[in-house]
Amino acid sequence: TKIETRTEPMVLNMGPHHPSMHGVLRLIVTLDGEDVVDCEPVIGYLHRGMEKIAESRTNIMYVPYVSRWDYAAGMFNEAITVNAPEKLADIEVPKRAQYIRVIMLELNRIANHLLWLGPFMADVGAQTPFFYIFREREMIYDLWEAASGMRLINNNYFRVGGVAVDLPYGWNDKCEDFCDYFLPKVDEYEKLITNNPIFRRRVEGVGTVTREEAINWGLSGPMLRGSGVKWDLRKVDHYECYDELDWEVQYETAGDCFARYLVRIREMRESVKIIRQALKAMPGGPYENLEAKRLQEGKKSEWNDFQYQYIAKKVAPTFKIPAGEHYVRLESGKGELGIFIQGNDDVFPWRWKIRSADFNNLQILPHILKGVKVADIMAILGSIDIIMGSVDR
Amino acid sequence: MTSGIDLQNSFLQSLQGFGLPPGLAKLFWIPLPSILMIIGATVGVLVVVWLERKISAAAQQRIGPEYAGPLGVLQPVADGIKLVFKEDVVPAKADPWLFTLGPVLVVLPVFLSYLIVPFGQNLVITDINVGIFLWIALSSIAPIGLLMSGYASNNKYSLLGGLRAAAQSISYEIPLSLAVLAIVMMSNSLSTIDIVDQQSGYGILGWNIWRQPVGFLIFWIAALAECERLPFDLPEAEEELVAGYQTEYAGMKFALFYLGSYVNLVLSALVFSVLYLGGWDFPIPLENVANWLGVAPTTSWLQVLMAALGITMTVLKSYFLIFIAILLRWTVPRVRIDQLLNLGWKFLLPVALANLLITAALKLTFPMAFGG
Numbered sequence: 040t041k042i043e044t045r046t047e048p049m050v051l052n053m054g055p056h057h058p059s060m061h062g063v064l065r066l067i068v069t070l071d072g073e074d075v076v077d078c079e080p081v082i083g084y085l086h087r088g089m090e091k092i093a094e095s096r097t098n099i100m101y102v103p104y105v106s107r108w109d110y111a112a113g114m115f116n117e118a119i120t121v122n123a124p125e126k127l128a129d130i131e132v133p134k135r136a137q138y139i140r141v142i143m144l145e146l147n148r149i150a151n152h153l154l155w156l157g158p159f160m161a162d163v164g165a166q167t168p169f170f171y172i173f174r175e176r177e178m179i180y181d182l183w184e185a186a187s188g189m190r191l192i193n194n195n196y197f198r199v200g201g202v203a204v205d206l207p208y209g210w211n212d213k214c215e216d217f218c219d220y221f222l223p224k225v226d227e228y229e230k231l232i233t234n235n236p237i238f239r240r241r242v243e244g245v246g247t248v249t250r251e252e253a254i255n256w257g258l259s260g261p262m263l264r265g266s267g268v269k270w271d272l273r274k275v276d277h278y279e280c281y282d283e284l285d286w287e288v289q290y291e292t293a294g295d296c297f298a299r300y301l302v303r304i305r306e307m308r309e310s311v312k313i314i315r316q317a318l319k320a321m322p323g324g325p326y327e328n329l330e331a332k333r334l335q336e337g338k339k340s341e342w343n344d345f346q347y348q349y350i351a352k353k354v355a356p357t358f359k360i361p362a363g364e365h366y367v368r369l370e371s372g373k374g375e376l377g378i379f380i381q382g383n384d385d386v387f388p389w390r391w392k393i394r395s396a397d398f399n400n401l402q403i404l405p406h407i408l409k410g411v412k413v414a415d416i417m418a419i420l421g422s423i424d425i426i427m428g429s430v431d432r
Numbered sequence: 433m434t435s436g437i438d439l440q441n442s443f444l445q446s447l448q449g450f451g452l453p454p455g456l457a458k459l460f461w462i463p464l465p466s467i468l469m470i471i472g473a474t475v476g477v478l479v480v481v482w483l484e485r486k487i488s489a490a491a492q493q494r495i496g497p498e499y500a501g502p503l504g505v506l507q508p509v510a511d512g513i514k515l516v517f518k519e520d521v522v523p524a525k526a527d528p529w530l531f532t533l534g535p536v537l538v539v540l541p542v543f544l545s546y547l548i549v550p551f552g553q554n555l556v557i558t559d560i561n562v563g564i565f566l567w568i569a570l571s572s573i574a575p576i577g578l579l580m581s582g583y584a585s586n587n588k589y590s591l592l593g594g595l596r597a598a599a600q601s602i603s604y605e606i607p608l609s610l611a612v613l614a615i616v617m618m619s620n621s622l623s624t625i626d627i628v629d630q631q632s633g634y635g636i637l638g639w640n641i642w643r644q645p646v647g648f649l650i651f652w653i654a655a656l657a658e659c660e661r662l663p664f665d666l667p668e669a670e671e672e673l674v675a676g677y678q679t680e681y682a683g684m685k686f687a688l689f690y691l692g693s694y695v696n697l698v699l700s701a702l703v704f705s706v707l708y709l710g711g712w713d714f715p716i717p718l719e720n721v722a723n724w725l726g727v728a729p730t731t732s733w734l735q736v737l738m739a740a741l742g743i744t745m746t747v748l749k750s751y752f753l754i755f756i757a758i759l760l761r762w763t764v765p766r767v768r769i770d771q772l773l774n775l776g777w778k779f780l781l782p783v784a785l786a787n788l789l790i791t792a793a794l795k796l797t798f799p800m801a802f803g804g
Contacts, residue, residue, distance in 0.1 A: 049588060051588050051589075051592075057674060058671055058674060059671035059672070073592075073769050073770070160765065161671060162671050163671075163765040163766060164662060164663065164665075164669065164671065164764075164765040164766025165763070165764060165765040165766075166492075166762065167488075167491055167492050167762050167763060169492075170492035170493055170494065171492075171493070174493060231763075235764065235765065237663055237764050237765050237766070237767055238764075238765045240767070240768075240771055241765055241766075241767070241768060241771075412768055412769060412770060413592070413672055413673075413769070414666075414669070414672050414766070414768045414769060415768065416672070417671045417672055
């Protein structure tokens with residue numbers, strides 16, 4: 040007769056207190072030795088009722104609040120928060136404001152991907168890149184601080200019809216400096232990480248999502264593009280002024296953690312490309328003597344033109360969201376960030392449904408965790424790029 | 433080969449000079465080397481901890497410890513003192529006996545292994561015939577302690593960490609022993625003194641690293657795995673198992689694990705320098721130089737100089753290796769458990785076996801160069 044050892048599966052509770060649970064995600068993992076048999080994510084530890092709060096705030100009251108959804112990407116949250124009533128009320132945004140928005144969003148995309156890269160590398164065991172990404176991210180925060188007065192969150196920069204303030208004097212030069220500084224740093228990351236044999240073995244072929252699966256599970260962002268779908272809302276929806284800039288959608292076909300890594304690294308480079316063009320093409324130029332020019336040349340000044348303003352119209356506290364409903368979305372660093380807004384001809388929205396990218400991307404986790412090793416849980420979870428503030432809202 | 437300084441004899445003779453009987457003099461001598469070794473090992477650990485923090489800080493563009501003493505050199509001492517005064521927590525439903533015994537079993541063999549580390553011709557606690565074998569034998573006790581503490585903690589992470597530690601130690605002991613065996617075959621001895629003696633005489637060219645280019649790589653990888661250093665720190669992988677078998681430990685028991693792992697690192701570096709880098713041997717054959725200059729090898733100042741140089745060389749070589757280990761730790765990601773075991777069993781083991789066979793063949797073919 041054959042002798043065999045029978046082992047009972049072990050149920051391991053990972054999180055919400057666990058060094059690599061990216062906040063307060065809880066995974067109930069069933070293990071057979073080192074193999075994952077099943078995994079059940081438990082979410083909601085950071086639920087703060089963001090949607091309900093929106094229903095009792097005017098837009099201008101709500102904007103400072105929204106950077107707590109996805110606290111690694113506050114600008115995206117602010118952008119979608121003002122885009123929703125803008126699209127519903129058909130408010131036109133000046134070109135200059137659009138360019139400023141695009142620059143801010145792309146800076147945020149870089150910051151978002153940087154804050155993905157560090158923890159992801161830590162998840163596979165390399166602690167050092169975490170410190171490098173902070174070095175670069177600080178510079179983006181310096182730029183934000185100069186423009187909006189705040190660094191990580193609470194930028195409170197986006198307004199219905201434009202942005203809160205124009206860029207300060209010399210900001211464009213500093214931003215250009217950052218672009219010059221940043222690209223060699225990306226090369227540095229790639230030198231350290233991309234061809235590291237241990238890293239490659241840890242992420243290649245791990246957590247593979249096929250093209251069909253990615254579409255069927257409603258994935259978006261780098262998760263979707265890593266699986267070979269060339270889908271980027273910046274190209275698809277033509278929002279802001281992305282159409283006027285020359286850039287490519289980065290995608291990979293392998294669908295594993297390494298493909299997602301590659302997509303994000305290339306998107307950082309692509310973002311730098313976008314920022315550089317936007318800085319050059321910004322209507323009204325880089326220097327903020329527009330106000331002086333307007334005063335000097337009087338009312339008929341070409342600088343008084345609509346497109347040269349940073350905001351179409353200061354939003355009144357009594358701005359009423361018109362009756363009607365609309366789904367507005369944009370491409371955040373994590374994927375499709377959308378708002379389903381229902382107006383009731385009131386200063387408050389009647390319904391404010393947030394479709395966050397990482398909440399939808401996280402759904403596939405139990406599915407791709409089956410049969411992997413314990414260590415792969417972290418690599419796969421890290422590659423999804425979740426922020427629990429955005430998952431739980 | 434000159435015998436150099438013999439501390440034991442000089443000590444005994446000086447005590448007898450005070451009128452003590454030889455037996456009593458011997459009794460005075462006995463605890464001295466052990467105390468010296470424990471102090472030496474502990475100070476070595478403090479230095480390594482400081483180095484680890486400073487080098488990792490440099491790699492990560494931080495400053496590292498800087499307030500405790502000049503350049504923060506006292507930081508490890510401060511950490512140690514803090515750990516001593518911390519509450520000793522034993523988790524509920526843990527097995528208190530095994531829980532306490534685990535760290536002890538991990539630390540003791542590592543300190544014991546210092547018995548066989550030579551710093552000079554006579555600067556070794558015991559020159560036993562089975563020297564290097566004793567180290568290998570002692571190092572396989574540690575996983576029992578790790579498994580014990582992992583099992584006794586009543587924590588699933590600890591259990592997984594303990595099991596990983598056991599699997600890892602067993603898998604990497606074999607290639608490690610085979611690499612050592614190749615050296616032993618060339619030296620015709622298991623004694624660490626003989627192994628160094630056999631390498632000396634030709635300066636840096638005589639060191640085993642040239643004759644064992646594959647062996648030293650195997651040894652280094654296996655030694656890193658035995659020390660549970662990144663990229664092989666799976667038993668305590670923070671991102672996966674929180675802290676592995678150490679999860680439930682606090683205070684002095686945790687400090688024992690910490691101490692044990694660093695003592696083990698220093699020890700592995702010392703053994704590596706003994707096996708492959710000529711131990712206390714200077715890169716230039718100094719004895720020939722002394723002969724050439726016409727200084728007799730028995731001159732006392734020359735002997736003191738050589739002994740001091742020997743200790744410096746051994747320590748320098750080991751700290752160079754420790755530096756590499758630290759830099760590696762802060763550069764590379766961690767391997768996965770199946771990759772770790774595959775590397776051990778499917779790659780290192782056959783390569784180590786082949787290395788042993790080739791060494792044997794070379795020894796038969798070129799007895800001059802390979803210690804026939």
